[in-house]
Amino acid sequence: MLRVGINGYGTIGKRVADAVSAQPDMELCGVAKVSPDYVAIGAVEAGYPLYVVDETRIEEFREIGVDVAGTVDELVEESDVVVDATPSGIGAENRSLYERHDTPAIFQGGEDATVAEVSFNARVNYDEAEDADYVRVVSCNTTGLSRLVAPLEEAYGIEKVRATLVRRGGDPNQTGRGPINDAVPDPVSIPSHHGPDVQTLFPKLDIDTIGLKVPTTMMHVHAINVTLENPPASEDDVRDLLAAQERTIMVPEYARIDGAGTLKDMAADAGRPRGDIWENCIWEESVTLQGSDLYCMQAIHQESDVVPENVDALRAISGHLSGPESRSLTNETLGIGFGGLRDRPVKRLDTQTADD
């Protein structure tokens, strides 16, 4: 059993904690948190031992009825591996804590790539993490791009990727974030950091990315162009290729899923925990081939697509399962893949409109 500690119990940390608890080969030692709030209460309700980051605040937790199991130092000491899911930049500050206890750690994509020896995606470079002590799971957007790039590169070769990332302004509980009525170039300089970040996984890939943020909290949406070296005969070949990927959902036209809100509604209907969508969601109609130029649009759930990647990173760093074995076990235990949509016959509808 791999004993896992989670440092940082927010949007990602609480989801990774649940995912780790669902693995037959892992045991959750506990979670560490800074502030006493409803999320801390949720940890207690879930039965997770709660450790404090700041010892001077133990009494604050106790006052709201949250038992404290110890300090983050103690959690790191008793864990075989720690997942650091603290806010961007804090992870780098925490590395010395993990080194002090000689505890390997998984960092998140909000950290600079230099925080770890390896930037990681389970589909792309599982084996590279086996000899590392510190691994960084790339961000939600980079994960989404990499899952799309990998099969296209293998099947057709890629001359160049150009991607526009229309990013959600904040998560549903981040009431202080903007924009509230704008589409904001973010960053205004091009490329955004996402292109170089994808290159931490595909060093030779030619990729430019443009980032914006918009007033939604549901999902990111990517508008993508990939110029292929050896394009297939038909865009249906590309659809079949993408549909065969483990962590990809092809959104069929007949389902009448017209946006991220509808995708989230479907995930809620399917009983997904927290309505999470761990997979890239590619609109099947959007997959279009114009000569060697492939186009498509995909939605990426910022709160959850890196969760299975963290689980796989834990196995990769501890070296006890192969990549295919780990990915398969993760997919099975989390329930990845919308069988309901995937297994149905494809039927195209004629509903295109042009009203703006």
Next chain:
Amino acid sequence: MLRVGINGYGTIGKRVADAVSAQPDMELCGVAKVSPDYVAIGAVEAGYPLYVVDETRIEEFREIGVDVAGTVDELVEESDVVVDATPSGIGAENRSLYERHDTPAIFQGGEDATVAEVSFNARVNYDEAEDADYVRVVSCNTTGLSRLVAPLEEAYGIEKVRATLVRRGGDPNQTGRGPINDAVPDPVSIPSHHGPDVQTLFPKLDIDTIGLKVPTTMMHVHAINVTLENPPASEDDVRDLLAAQERTIMVPEYARIDGAGTLKDMAADAGRPRGDIWENCIWEESVTLQGSDLYCMQAIHQESDVVPENVDALRAISGHLSGPESRSLTNETLGIGFGGLRDRPVKRLDTQTADD
């Protein structure tokens, strides 16, 4: 066993179907739906027999792999009671269908009160539905107001209610609805229909309501003033009274839940199906007494607060359990009440800010 059919399988219908399936004394005969889409596929995945409203579209369902159990006429015939969860106005058109089959029916609050003999809330007038063949569960907002009015009226007497309803523009999957950047008086005439609708349950209540809609999809938020006839000594008495209500959550300051998005995040953390919140959510700090004027703010989840009311309406109309028995069974089977928040000591924080 009460055999229940659901006509209309959208936001409310799919939730009522799940809730009926969870009742030990009910059996779901099936659900009827107009369009083949992801929600229809969800019904199949849930194992619910699917009936078509429009026989000419049977082939469309079959083309996407959805088996059709029959027509809505057949569903109504084999059901002891039908829940009509069709869009506003369609329910009234459907009444003749139910009469033709001599099948009692529950309508939703989008219909005019004249659609049924009784407008219904389980807390307020359960017994009145016992002799009726047609019952209308009042709307989400009216349900939320009525749950608040009932205990205040009983404990202190009410001189007058004045409520401003800041309503969500649409549900998460209603991508075509507005507003996108406005706070829209809706309706601009005062009172809005909500006040008179509350009076279908409390005929003697003096209540004026003002309605607006804003660009959110999460929940409605009500700003409420109730002038009490015999106010208590302290607002803490009111807090205790409201905290004792079955379908009310008092949102404590220490939980740091600052808006509807955060409430929804908490519900997701708690593993609520679809992240639903069946209860009125009253911010504890907002409960304020100024002489005989009581003020508070509450959030109402438009997609789900009427679901337990529909379940109770089914039992009331069929007359086989008392109100307290039905409400208790509904609460238990759905998991109503956030024990995690409710059972903790109250601690007030000093965090008020004034930045706009």
